[in-house]
Amino acid sequence: xxxxxxxxxxxxxxxxxxxxxxxxxxxxxxxxxxxxxxxxxxxxxxxxxxxxxxxxxxxxxxxxxxxxxxxxxxxxxxxxxxxxxxxxxxxxxxxxxxxxxxxxxxxxxxxxxxxxxxxxxxxxxxxxxxxxxxxxxxxxxxxxxxxxxxxxxxxxxxxxxxxxxxxxxxxxxxxxxxxxxxxxxxxxxxxxxxxxxxxxxxxxxxxxxxxxxxxxxxxxxxxxxxxxxxxxxxxxx
Amino acid sequence: xxxxxxxxxxxxxxxxxxxxxxxxxxxxxxxxxxxxxxxxxxxxxxxxxxxxxxxxxxxxxxxxxxxxxxxxxxxxxxxxxxxxxxxxxxxxxxxxxxxxxxxxxxxxxxxxxxxxxxxxxxxxxxxxxxxxxxxxxxxxxxxxxxxxxxxxxxxxxxxxxxxxxxxxxxxxxxxxxxxxxxxxxxxxxxxxxxxxxxxxxxxxxxxxxxxxxxxxxxxxxxxxxxxxxxxxxxxxx
DNA sequence: TCGTTAGTATGGTCCGACCATACGATCAGG
DNA sequence: CCTGATCGTATGGTCGGACCATACTAACGA
Numbered sequence: 001x002x003x004x005x006x007x008x009x010x011x012x013x014x015x016x017x018x019x020x021x022x023x024x025x026x027x028x029x030x031x032x033x034x035x036x037x038x039x040x041x042x043x044x045x046x047x048x049x050x051x052x053x054x055x056x057x058x059x060x061x062x063x064x065x066x067x068x069x070x071x072x073x074x075x076x077x078x079x080x081x082x083x084x085x086x087x088x089x090x091x092x093x094x095x096x097x098x099x100x101x102x103x104x105x106x107x108x109x110x111x112x113x114x115x116x117x118x119x120x121x122x123x124x125x126x127x128x129x130x131x132x133x134x135x136x137x138x139x140x141x142x143x144x145x146x147x148x149x150x151x152x153x154x155x156x157x158x159x160x161x162x163x164x165x166x167x168x169x170x171x172x173x174x175x176x177x178x179x180x181x182x183x184x185x186x187x188x189x190x191x192x193x194x195x196x197x198x199x200x201x202x203x204x205x206x207x208x209x210x211x212x213x214x215x216x217x218x219x220x221x222x223x224x225x226x227x228x229x230x231x232x233x234x235x236x237x
Numbered sequence: 238x239x240x241x242x243x244x245x246x247x248x249x250x251x252x253x254x255x256x257x258x259x260x261x262x263x264x265x266x267x268x269x270x271x272x273x274x275x276x277x278x279x280x281x282x283x284x285x286x287x288x289x290x291x292x293x294x295x296x297x298x299x300x301x302x303x304x305x306x307x308x309x310x311x312x313x314x315x316x317x318x319x320x321x322x323x324x325x326x327x328x329x330x331x332x333x334x335x336x337x338x339x340x341x342x343x344x345x346x347x348x349x350x351x352x353x354x355x356x357x358x359x360x361x362x363x364x365x366x367x368x369x370x371x372x373x374x375x376x377x378x379x380x381x382x383x384x385x386x387x388x389x390x391x392x393x394x395x396x397x398x399x400x401x402x403x404x405x406x407x408x409x410x411x412x413x414x415x416x417x418x419x420x421x422x423x424x425x426x427x428x429x430x431x432x433x434x435x436x437x438x439x440x441x442x443x444x445x446x447x448x449x450x451x452x453x454x455x456x457x458x459x460x461x462x463x464x465x466x467x468x469x470x471x472x473x474x
Numbered sequence: 475t476c477g478t479t480a481g482t483a484t485g486g487t488c489c490g491a492c493c494a495t496a497c498g499a500t501c502a503g504g
Numbered sequence: 505c506c507t508g509a510t511c512g513t514a515t516g517g518t519c520g521g522a523c524c525a526t527a528c529t530a531a532c533g534a
Binding site for chain 2: 011021025050053054057058061062063064069078079080082083084086087089090091093094096097103104106107110111113114117118163165166167168
């Protein structure tokens, strides 16, 4: 008679979530295909539409389905980008607080310092090729600020890709998306682009020479200078 | 006549979410206090309970309110832990896939390598004191495997805290929570504990001597050995 | 063959109801 | 006066049914 585990009172939606979750990961529900209609699911689970909709909503925030307002939800197999998407719902709120942008940017610098250091130590021939190409594309875009921004991002992205761990490209996308609003609005010019390109080249050269300390130093200079621009532009700190 | 921005068809709940979000971040709704009752909110926003509930659910997944099944939702000011909590909903799914655990663990090793390197270069006197204390507590717990696990985690946590960036403690909590299921079940013994303690001590000593390379190497040895245990225990890869 | 159009499927919202439980107040007993 | 049991109310969880607007589809006509 003792209501021992009273805390196990579960929401009915949780069961539906678990079931659909299993079906998605198992491939029973195919990726990129629409989810069954709500009214079908309620018959299937013997639950009310309320419960079904709550379950779908939960799946949506977990990135397992893509839920555009008036359309059928689309099944999405979970990937590392899903994590970032989920996190992305909260990050903007943090950026409005105290040193939020500073903290996020600091973590990016810290990570990229480690990435370039690793690159200097362990870059493969293919890595070097990829970096060289990214750098060349960056140089070619100096006079086109929009394209320069793209190739700039791509150059840094190459660093993230070198770990061959899907977490890092996802992280890179997170950083660029979250910091973009504070970055895109900055004034740009070919001169400034050239400065950034030279910074990228310095990093690349240091990696080529297998000099981790120099690579890290060059990266630090580059990103700290960029931070200075952001800081004064938005009057932070 | 052109339905230019037809995609702006918003869910009614979004407006409620935005409003409550603003109230929480502005402090109008106090942290740790219960949210107004659903029936009050519907009067206030002129919306149906359906919409209100959906809004609350959304806030819950964003970590702005804590929503235990049968209780009043509790207001939670957004923090870096909220991000990790949101991400934590998806991470377990990824860990069941292919090299999921490997990827996550790899990212942890990579981060901690950077952390100990930084510690060796830039640790303050207070940092050293904190590390020494964490290490001492770890040594004292060698014969108590449960306590050893706690102090082990705390030692690593000290490394994360040294950046004085709240992102890192949150990350540390994420790593420990996500990897815990694969870690806690491993067999433990005073001998193994002693080995881990010695590894911690080697890291600490290298930091003391301001030798980043040695610190990083010691950390790598330590975590790679731990990975080996996990790998064979769970027959991964 | 292709654009138009009508009909249907489906998601979004609302309403009103009932249940179970957390909460708060009231009351009985020491 | 304090403590613990009791009871009524507030509140979240679930249900079923309804209506609307729109995405989708198939029939239709130029």
